[in-house]
Amino acid sequence: MTAYLLRRFLSLSLSLVAASLVIFLVMEVVPGDPASFMMGINADPQAVAALRTQLGLDEPLPLRYLGWVAGLLQGDFGVSYTYRVPVSELIAERVMISLPLTLYALALSTLIAFPAGILAASRRNSAADLSVMGATQLGVAIPNFWFAMILVLVFAINLRWFSAGGFPGWDAGFWPAIKALTLPAIALALPQASILARVMRSSLIDTLNEDFMRTARAKGLSRGQALRRHALRNALIPVLTIIGLQFSFLLAGGIIIENVFYLPGLGRLAFQAITQRDLIVVRSVVILLVFAVIVVTFLVDLAYALADPRLRRRRT
Amino acid sequence: MPVLSISGLKVDIHGNTVLHDIDLTLDPGQILGVVGESGSGKSMTALSVMQLLPHGSEWSGRIEVAGTDLATLDEPALCQMRGRDVGLIFQEPMTALNPVRTIGDQVAETVRIHTGASRREAFAIAREMLNRVGLGEDRFPLDRFPHDLSGGQRQRVVIAQAIALRPKLLIADEPTTALDVTTQAQILDLLKQLVREENMGLMLITHDLAVVAGLADKIAIMKDGEIVEAGPTREIFTAMRHPYTRALFSASAHVPERGRKTEPGDIPVLSVENVVRDYQQPRRNLFVKPPPFRAVDHVSFEISHGENVGLVGESGCGKSTLARSILALDGLQGGDIRLNGHVFTSAGEGPHPELRARMQVVFQDPYGSFNPRHRVRRLVTEPFHLVRDPPRGTELERRIDRALTEVGLSSSDADKYIHEFSGGQRQRIAIARALIIEPALIVLDEAVSALDVSIRAQILDLLAGLSDRLDLSYLFISHDLSVVRAITDRVLVMKDGKIVEQGETESVFRNPQHPYTQRLVAATPSLEAALAAPAN
Numbered sequence: 056m057t058a059y060l061l062r063r064f065l066s067l068s069l070s071l072v073a074a075s076l077v078i079f080l081v082m083e084v085v086p087g088d089p090a091s092f093m094m095g096i097n098a099d100p101q102a103v104a105a106l107r108t109q110l111g112l113d114e115p116l117p118l119r120y121l122g123w124v125a126g127l128l129q130g131d132f133g134v135s136y137t138y139r140v141p142v143s144e145l146i147a148e149r150v151m152i153s154l155p156l157t158l159y160a161l162a163l164s165t166l167i168a169f170p171a172g173i174l175a176a177s178r179r180n181s182a183a184d185l186s187v188m189g190a191t192q193l194g195v196a197i198p199n200f201w202f203a204m205i206l207v208l209v210f211a212i213n214l215r216w217f218s219a220g221g222f223p224g225w226d227a228g229f230w231p232a233i234k235a236l237t238l239p240a241i242a243l244a245l246p247q248a249s250i251l252a253r254v255m256r257s258s259l260i261d262t263l264n265e266d267f268m269r270t271a272r273a274k275g276l277s278r279g280q281a282l283r284r285h286a287l288r289n290a291l292i293p294v295l296t297i298i299g300l301q302f303s304f305l306l307a308g309g310i311i312i313e314n315v316f317y318l319p320g321l322g323r324l325a326f327q328a329i330t331q332r333d334l335i336v337v338r339s340v341v342i343l344l345v346f347a348v349i350v351v352t353f354l355v356d357l358a359y360a361l362a363d364p365r366l367r368r369r370r371t
Numbered sequence: 372m373p374v375l376s377i378s379g380l381k382v383d384i385h386g387n388t389v390l391h392d393i394d395l396t397l398d399p400g401q402i403l404g405v406v407g408e409s410g411s412g413k414s415m416t417a418l419s420v421m422q423l424l425p426h427g428s429e430w431s432g433r434i435e436v437a438g439t440d441l442a443t444l445d446e447p448a449l450c451q452m453r454g455r456d457v458g459l460i461f462q463e464p465m466t467a468l469n470p471v472r473t474i475g476d477q478v479a480e481t482v483r484i485h486t487g488a489s490r491r492e493a494f495a496i497a498r499e500m501l502n503r504v505g506l507g508e509d510r511f512p513l514d515r516f517p518h519d520l521s522g523g524q525r526q527r528v529v530i531a532q533a534i535a536l537r538p539k540l541l542i543a544d545e546p547t548t549a550l551d552v553t554t555q556a557q558i559l560d561l562l563k564q565l566v567r568e569e570n571m572g573l574m575l576i577t578h579d580l581a582v583v584a585g586l587a588d589k590i591a592i593m594k595d596g597e598i599v600e601a602g603p604t605r606e607i608f609t610a611m612r613h614p615y616t617r618a619l620f621s622a623s624a625h626v627p628e629r630g631r632k633t634e635p636g637d638i639p640v641l642s643v644e645n646v647v648r649d650y651q652q653p654r655r656n657l658f659v660k661p662p663p664f665r666a667v668d669h670v671s672f673e674i675s676h677g678e679n680v681g682l683v684g685e686s687g688c689g690k691s692t693l694a695r696s697i698l699a700l701d702g703l704q705g706g707d708i709r710l711n712g713h714v715f716t717s718a719g720e721g722p723h724p725e726l727r728a729r730m731q732v733v734f735q736d737p738y739g740s741f742n743p744r745h746r747v748r749r750l751v752t753e754p755f756h757l758v759r760d761p762p763r764g765t766e767l768e769r770r771i772d773r774a775l776t777e778v779g780l781s782s783s784d785a786d787k788y789i790h791e792f793s794g795g796q797r798q799r800i801a802i803a804r805a806l807i808i809e810p811a812l813i814v815l816d817e818a819v820s821a822l823d824v825s826i827r828a829q830i831l832d833l834l835a836g837l838s839d840r841l842d843l844s845y846l847f848i849s850h851d852l853s854v855v856r857a858i859t860d861r862v863l864v865m866k867d868g869k870i871v872e873q874g875e876t877e878s879v880f881r882n883p884q885h886p887y888t889q890r891l892v893a894a895t896p897s898l899e900a901a902l903a904a905p906a907n
Binding site for chain 2: 265266267269270271272273274275276277280284285288289362363364365
């Protein structure tokens with residue numbers, strides 16, 4: 056078990072190093088010189104050159120890479136070309152919204168998907184199964200921004216239960232902040248829950264057809280007992296994979312929902328930075344997302360090993 | 372009082388009657404063999420007793436387990452009965468256990484759901500039962516997982532959980548079909564001993580007459596959902612009143628008629644010289660490369676023109692790896708393989724496609740080895756990809772036609788899909804696919820192992836006839852010694868990657884030299900031996 060985790064940890068650390076290298080090099084070849092962009096089109100070439108020196112853009116490539124990585128390790132992401140504030144501050148502010156939103160949406164999605172998937176699989180072809188399948192089909196098909204707008208229309212404009220957008224900040228207290236994130240989280244969770252419920256259902260149906268489920272019944276377990284004790288854990292592996300992917304997707308992929316609800320999240324930050332050629336911010340957001348994905352992958356691997364003892368000694 | 376009494380049992384699944392008017396009784400301490408081919412309803416009978424029939428089934432008649440009429444029990448009462456009064460053992464030990472729970476946990480579960488036993492008490496009983504089935508504490512602690520165990524060991528765990536509460540009735544559905552002969556002999560011994568010592572009734576379901584002949588007190592022979600004949604074992608086999616019993620018996624012991632003896636030519640069809648096949652083992656330590664596992668260890672043999680050679684051995688002995696190497700599906704680490712004198716494959720080099728066409732293969736599973744979306748025409752002409760100038764038009768039609776009629780199918784079958792055929796017919800199509808390119812050698816990897824005895828007899832006849840007519844050589848790989856004995860001229864016995872004995876088939880089987888061969892031959896259930904033994 057320890058060896059398995061150590062191996063996974065090592066291989067993921069290597070991925071992180073490789074990713075940082077690729078991100079750095081790609082940002083180098085992307086057209087658009089930050090210094091001339093910052094100074095405007097009519098800038099004096101000498102002033103631009105001075106700025107380049109100030110930003111450290113004229114040092115040799117390997118040195119700049121090492122400098123960047125050393126900075127990252129100390130939490131120093133550099134200074135934004137456009138905002139002129141440390142990138143770490145910018146990102147920290149946004150993460151405080153995007154991360155809770157992601158976790159909130161993921162929790163909702165899991166809470167909806169598990170019971171729905173289990174119900175559908177255990178009563179296959181029943182009315183309950185057909186309703187779950189119909190509802191999830193709809194959930195996958197509906198674009199989430201449209202659903203978000205319906206939510207705003209119903210719960211913010213008509214019922215006035217929630218505000219239509221914006222974020223009061225965590226200083227305003229825990230519950231007001233959570234309340235502001237509720238509608239966006241629901242809008243994000245719906246399609247994810249639909250996908251997850253379908254995966255749960257098909258994985259569970261496969262497991263229910265396994266020979267060991269018949270063994271469980273032959274021992275005298277009722278259908279429900281057999282499902283709880285023998286099927287669920289076996290059905291979990293594909294579900295965990297999807298949850299891991301959804302986390303990474305939600306963290307930065309919520310940009311449309313962030314726009315609908317006027318939330319200053321990571322997605323919006325990345326979008327603005329790209330349009331303004333603020334490469335240092337883009338680079339930092341991307342490396343942060345890569346890091347998040349790698350951490351989540353590691354957690355999912357850990358969950359795999361807990362769910363399935365066969366993986367604990369497998370070569371990866 | 373009998374532990375099981377079934378009378379007038381009838382089962383319909385979605386309106387199709389699968390069991391008609393079944394009558395069976397089983398007394399404590401007795402073994403009842405239920406014998407039949409696939410689809411005869413023998414497993415359905417077992418599921419009726421467990422009341423675990425598939426969805427959409429309806430049953431009528433009377434089933435009594437230890438005097439209790441099952442019709443009077445509701446679902447919770449049936450759950451109480453299953454596992455406590457009746458234990459069930461399945462065919463597939465590899466998949467019958469939950470892979471994510473320990474063996475101790477799974478055996479203890481039977482105890483815990485039926486008795487109020489605490490976790491500690493249940494685990495103590497589980498320990499006792501695992502010891503009872505021969506899995507001692509030192510090598511098999513309770514916290515081992517099924518994937519650490521071999522097939523035979525897993526089957527012992529399944530048996531332990533079935534007998535944990537000392538049920539009155541034990542049902543074993545093909546318990547040894549997936550196991551090697553020596554393991555089969557051990558499991559059958561264990562079952563027999565448990566029945567005698569615990570005074571249980573055992574219903575032993577099998578397709579193999581030889582297995583029940585040496586074990587069962589009574590036998591019921593089933594066909595198409597009916598019992599065609601039932602009675603004490605000896606009486607059934609000596610009298611053989613029913614024609615189906617006779618047919619089953621003769622098919623089990625079938626030896627195909629084989630004509631011409633082979634005369635060793637100057638160039639052997641296949642010559643295997645010093646073949647070595649290594650597998651890389653998984654790394655346990657990040658910095659130390661583990662030594663390779665040698666699956667085939669300097670194997671050499673030859674097959675002459677028209678000769679049938681058998682390759683036998685237990686699972687894991689390397690016979691399938693050797694087959695893959697001969698077929699050049701894997702690379703070699705040493706030695707070389709010649710076909711008709713030309714180098715077919717050697718270390719680091721694969722065969723030329725044209726040469727590959729001279730060697731074809733038929734696999735075990737007649738269901739999994741065809742693409743279900745292709746018509747038979749396309750399936751059987753697949754090997755033509757190997758030749759530079761494949762036949763077209765009427766020539767192609769002629770070849771398809773000939774291959775299909777050669778294996779006993781008709782030319783109209785070419786336009787059908789594979790799901791329209793039975794297992795035996797599919798195996799004929801697999802043979803047609805191998806034949807169509809007129810190979811010199813066909814490798815038959817467990818080619819008849821998945822077939823019922825009567826179908827198996829027909830396929831063996833077909834193979835023998837083809838070999839005579841077309842001057843074909845076979846390499847016949849099987850774990851089933853009786854089949855190899857029936858069809859081959861020479862036999863190779865493989866153990867731990869080495870050929871430990873080879874020679875004329877009859878002399879090897881009559882007078883095995885190597886201790887391993889002696890063990891194999893002794894463990895193989897034999898109808899004649901079982902019937903010749905004095906009554907006990």
